[in-house]
Amino acid sequence: MAAPQGKVTVLDPYGFVDGCQRWFQLQEDTTLIALRLDMALRSLDTSLLPSAYFRAYLLCDRQPPSDGNGSYEHMSILRNALLWGSQNKWLERQFRQRRFAKRAISRFMPGEDVTSALDAAENLGESNIASILTRLGENVNSMAEVGEVVAHYMRVLDKVRERQIDTHISVKLTQLGLDIDKRASFVNLERLIERAGELDTFFWIDMEASEYVDITLEQYHEARQRFPNVGVCVQAYLYRTKDDLTKLLDAGSCIRLVKGAYNEPPSLAFPRKQDVDENYFALARQVLEHTVSANGHSGAGGPHAMATHDLRLIDRIRGAATQLNAQRTAFEVSMLYGIRAQEQQSLAAAAVPTRVLISYGESWFPWYMRRLAERPANVGFVIRSMMWR
Ligand SMILES: Cc1cc2nc3c(=O)[nH]c(=O)nc-3n(C[C@H](O)[C@H](O)[C@H](O)COP(=O)(O)OP(=O)(O)OC[C@H]3O[C@@H](n4cnc5c(N)ncnc54)[C@H](O)[C@@H]3O)c2cc1C
Numbered sequence: 001m002a003a004p005q006g007k008v009t010v011l012d013p014y015g016f017v018d019g020c021q022r023w024f025q026l027q028e029d030t031t032l033i034a035l036r037l038d039m040a041l042r043s044l045d046t047s048l049l050p051s052a053y054f055r056a057y058l059l060c061d062r063q064p065p066s067d068g069n070g071s072y073e074h075m076s077i078l079r080n081a082l083l084w085g086s087q088n089k090w091l092e093r094q095f096r097q098r099r100f101a102k103r104a105i106s107r108f109m110p111g112e113d114v115t116s117a118l119d120a121a122e123n124l125g126e127s128n129i130a131s132i133l134t135r136l137g138e139n140v141n142s143m144a145e146v147g148e149v150v151a152h153y154m155r156v157l158d159k160v161r162e163r164q165i166d167t168h169i170s171v172k173l174t175q176l177g178l179d180i181d182k183r184a185s186f187v188n189l190e191r192l193i194e195r196a197g198e199l200d201t202f203f204w205i206d207m208e209a210s211e212y213v214d215i216t217l218e219q220y221h222e223a224r225q226r227f228p229n230v231g232v233c234v235q236a237y238l239y240r241t242k243d244d245l246t247k248l249l250d251a252g253s254c255i256r257l258v259k260g261a262y263n264e265p266p267s268l269a270f271p272r273k274q275d276v277d278e279n280y281f282a283l284a285r286q287v288l289e290h291t292v293s294a295n296g297h298s299g300a301g302g303p304h305a306m307a308t309h310d311l312r313l314i315d316r317i318r319g320a321a322t323q324l325n326a327q328r329t330a331f332e333v334s335m336l337y338g339i340r341a342q343e344q345q346s347l348a349a350a351a352v353p354t355r356v357l358i359s360y361g362e363s364w365f366p367w368y369m370r371r372l373a374e375r376p377a378n379v380g381f382v383i384r385s386m387m388w389r
Contacts, residue, residue: 079373083263086369095365105368108338109136109359114156117360120337121165128348129356130166132204132334136361139174143184146177150188154195161199168302169196170204170357173216186219190226197229202254202302207233209262210269217244224251231302235260236280237269245283249290256305256334257283261370277313284317284331291330303353307334311343318352329353336371 085091095101110120114135121131133156140146153169160167171192177185189205196203205220207213213235220232231254234241238260248255259276260269270276287304306317314333321330332353335344348354359367 080263082369082373086366086373092365105364108336108368108371109364110337112360112362112364114152114159114360117358118159118163118165118167120358121167122163124344124356124358125165127345129344129354130168130332132168132170132355132357133160134170134172134206134357134359135175136359136367137175137363138172138208138366139179140177141179143177143180146175146180146185146188149175150192153192157192157195157199157201160201168202168204168355170206172206172208173212173219174208178212178215182215182219186222189219189223193223193227193230197227201229203227203230204256205230205232207235207258207260210238210264213238213240213244217248220248220253221251224253229302230254231256231305233258233307234283235269236283237264237276239268239270241279241283242286245286249287252294254302254304255287256307257287258307259310261374277310280308280310280313281316281320284313285320288317288321288324288326288330292324292326303329304331305334305355306331307357309335309340309343311340314347339371 110116114133117133121133124131135149135152135156137149140149153171157169160169169192171189173185173189176188176192193203205216205223207216217232220230223230232248233256234245234248236257236259245255257280259280270279284306291304306314308314317331328351332355333347334355334357337356337358344354344356
């Protein structure tokens with residue numbers, strides 16, 4: 001492939017070139033790679049993506065050599081770039097216009113419309129896998145749009161009941177107007193939980209970036225006082241979660257434990273992945289111990305959710321549950337649609353309560369970029385989708 005000609009300014013805000021030089025020792029190639037990456041991102045022209053760069057991405061999914069510090073620096077370079085991209089409106093416009101984009105996201109979502117999501121939920125149900133539905137969208141900034149979101153979920157709740165699918169609903173508070181009017185958003189939340197309760201459906205509140213944690217927990221605690229059918233997500237990467245979890249468990253809450261999907265500073269979140277994993281296990285144990293002491297009940301209208309694709313961690317948690325004599329139904333394993341699908345089937349076949357979160361809707365870009373950030377090798381799927389014209 002011929003090098004691009006002419007004068008091009010290379011933007012390298014994430015230290016990509018430096019990171020590559022240190023981690024892949026591709027000294028001769030890296031400037032060219034970064035230059036092509038920049039041009040490719042600007043034009044989204046696949047012919048500019050050099051194969052060496054593609055290899056670098058694939059390498060990034062490997063465990064880094066143990067250097068005593070457990071450093072994951074090379075992974076975080078890519079992760080940070082992708083998480084930055086998730087907030088970039090220009091990149092979103094560019095990506096959404098491309099035909100390959102739909103092919104690439106189809107791996108993680110059955111379709112943009114709710115019918116595709118309900119059909120997928122029904123299919124999973126045939127393998128004893130329950131589901132959670134979420135319509136993608138966050139930081140909604142007009143009340144008209146918020147009204148549409150609420151009306152949409154009301155209709156979905158009816159459809160779930162009509163089709164008799166074992167499905168929960170999961171929502172982000174910024175989708176219900178949190179950024180515009182906190183009280184109005186809470187009223188929307190209560191209306192949805194109440195309707196879900198009437199239809200015997202469990203309702204989850206997602207956890208968003210760290211600036212929303214206080215208000216999300218505040219609104220959750222307030223809602224929990226009135227409704228038993230509501231649970232909340234907490235993130236193992238945050239230092240504060242241990243204390244939050246203690247208060248939540250004491251209030252009889254149903255917990256979804258995740259590692260955390262946003263870009264948080266080291267002042268708030270464990271920067272090293274292995275620390276996040278260890279904290280996840282410690283928090284999972286805290287949930288199990290509390291459940292056992294409460295005679296096997298989570299305290300709310302559903303089981304706790306260990307939401308992770310980390311099979312080693314799931315094995316450890318199942319081991320701890322056996323050790324503590326926890327009931328088989330003390331928690332469900334939750335995963336995302338399209339990720340570790342084979343393992344989802346195996347867990348369900350082994351009678352482990354398993355639930356899969358199915359996302360749908362048109363606002364998939366930030367969410368999709370977060371999925372890429374979780375596993376940079378997923379970028380390989382995007383590239384393959386770009387090439388398959
Ligand atoms: C049901 C559910 C609900 C969630 N809700 C929230 C929420 O409300 N707030 C929030 O911040 N986060 C949420 N998350 C995302 C979560 O925080 C993590 O970002 C995500 O689950 C990846 O972490 P992991 O636990 O799977 O572990 P990791 O250590 O990241 O992954 C373990 C292994 O799983 C596989 N894997 C993980 N992610 C991917 C991927 N995207 N593509 C392909 N393979 C992958 C890889 O093989 C990887 O090695 C949710 C996740 C799930 C499953």
